[in-house]
Amino acid sequence: MSPSKGHGAQQMTQNLQLMGVRLPRLSELLQRRPIRVEEKVTKIVLERGISNILRELDNYLKGLHEVAIDVLSALCVGRHVLLVGPVGIGKTSLAEAIAEILHLDEPPYIFCACHSHMTATELTGDIDIAVALQAGLDHPLAYIPGPLVMAHGRILILDEINRLSPYSQAALLQALQEHYVVIRGIRIRSDFLVIATANPVEYSGVFELTEALADRMKYVELNYPDADLLKAIIRWKVDQIVRNYDVIKIPEEFLDTIVAMIGIMRSEGLIEAGPSIRACIYAVASTIARALVERREPTLEDLKREVIQNFIPSIRGEFQSETDKKTYLEKVFERAVYMVTRGSG
Ligand SMILES: Nc1ncnc2c1ncn2[C@@H]1O[C@H](COP(=O)(O)OP(=O)(O)O)[C@@H](O)[C@H]1O
Ligand SMILES: [Mg+2]
Missing domain, CATH: 3.40.50.300 (P-loop containing nucleotide triphosphate hydrolases)
Structure with a gap:
C-alpha cells in the first residue's frame, strides 16, 4: 500500500x-x-x-x-x-x-x-x-x-x-x-x-x-583577521561575486575605507559585536552592483550608503536607537575616508 x-x-x-x-x-x-x-x-x-x-x-x-x-x-x-x-x-x-x-x-x-x-x-x-x-x-x-x-x-x-x-x-x-x-x-x-x-x-x-x-x-x-588579511578576504570574495558582471576593478580606496572603519571601531571598543566579514564583503559588492545597475562608476557616496545599510544589522553596542547607530557609522565612515585619502595624498 x-x-x-x-x-x-x-x-x-x-x-x-x-x-x-x-x-x-x-x-x-x-x-x-x-x-x-x-x-x-x-x-x-x-x-x-x-x-x-x-x-x-x-x-x-x-x-x-x-x-x-x-x-x-x-x-x-x-x-x-x-x-x-x-x-x-x-x-x-x-x-x-x-x-x-x-x-x-x-x-x-x-x-x-x-x-x-x-x-x-x-x-x-x-x-x-x-x-x-x-x-x-x-x-x-x-x-x-x-x-x-x-x-x-x-x-x-x-x-x-x-x-x-x-x-x-x-x-x-x-x-x-x-x-x-x-x-x-x-x-x-x-x-x-x-x-x-x-x-x-x-x-x-x-x-x-x-x-x-x-x-x-x-x-x-576564530579571531577577527588583521587589516591586511581582511582587505585580501574582501577583495577576493567581492571579486568572486561580481566576476561575471563586467566589472574591471574593485576600487582600492573602497577596500581601504572599509578596513580603516573596522580598525577605528575595534580600537574604540564601543562596539560589542563589530560588522562581520560577511557585512564587509556585501557592503563593497553591493556598492559595485548599485553603480552597475545605473551604468556608472561607483562613488564613495555609494559606499557610504551601502556601508550603513549593511553594517547596521550586525553591530551591537551602547546605542539608544537605530538613528544613533547610523550617525555613529556616518562619522566613522568620514574619519576612515579622511585617513585613507590623507594616507594616499
Ligand atoms: N577567512 C575567511 N576567508 C574567506 N572568506 C571568509 C573568511 N571568513 C569569513 N568569510 C566569508 O564570510 C562569510 C561568512 O562566513 P560564515 O562561515 O557563514 O560565518 P559564520 O558561520 O562564522 O557566521 C562567508 O561568505 C565566508 O566565505
Ligand atoms: Mg555560521
Missing part, C-alpha cells in the same frame, strides 16, 4: 531518494560495523600531506591555516571540535571546507542546522508507526534516520550547536558517549566526528552548552 501524501517525513525521504541518497533499512542499520573515523582522517591527512590540504583550504577561506591544524589534530585523535567566534567570521564555511576536503565518504558530511525547537527525535530519527504497522519495521519508510544516524563514518556538522535545547543536547551526548543512537529502545551503531559551531553565548537566542557536552569537544576560536 502506498504511503499517504503530504507526510513531512515521507516527503523528505522522497527528496533524499531523488537526490540519490538511498535510505538504509532498519535491518541494515542493525548490522553496522564500528568505523574508526579518526583513523580515516589520519590516513587521509598523512597521505595527502598537510601542506596540500592547507593549499586546498585556500580555495575556500583565507588565513585559517593555524585554525585548520587545530581542527585536524583533534579529529585525528577522535576528538570532536567546537568552532567558536562572532557571527560571519567563517565558522560554518570552515567546517564545511574541512569536511569537504577530507571527503571521508559520499556524501562527505551530514549538515545539521541546529535550532531551539529541534527535538531529540529530529536528531536521531524516528519510527513511523503507521508505516511500520502496515508494511513492517524493515520497510524503507518505517524508519527515517536522523543526522546522528546518517553521519556514520563521516563528519557531522552541527551548525550553531548552542541553539539546541538541553534535552536535544542530551540525545547528542548519548550518541557521542556510547557510539549508539537509541530509537525507541533500538540501538543503532553510529561513529562520527563532530565539527560544531557556536556563537558567543552573549548573543541572544542561544542556550549554554551543558558541561558534559562541552567537555567532549576541543574549543577552537
